[in-house]
Amino acid sequence: MAEFKRIKVHATLVSGVMLLTDDQIDDKLAEVRDRLADSGLTVESVEVQELAATLPTLEIPVYDG
Numbered sequence: 001m002a003e004f005k006r007i008k009v010h011a012t013l014v015s016g017v018m019l020l021t022d023d024q025i026d027d028k029l030a031e032v033r034d035r036l037a038d039s040g041l042t043v044e045s046v047e048v049q050e051l052a053a054t055l056p057t058l059e060i061p062v063y064d065g
Contacts, residue, residue: 010044 020028033043
């Protein structure tokens with residue numbers, strides 16, 4: 001007879017960078033939840049990460065004339 005084990009899988013879903021408004025974030029999360037529901041998976045938590053705006057540095061030569 002087969003032996004069954006109860007397991008729980010914790011996974012992280014990583015998306016590409018998206019620039020969204022708060023309403024768009026809610027819509028995107030609802031879309032992900034709907035897609036996961038078909039597989040029996042659920043969204044446990046969501047963490048929004050703010051990306052620091054980094055501007056390229058420009059070195060200006062100093063004129064010493």
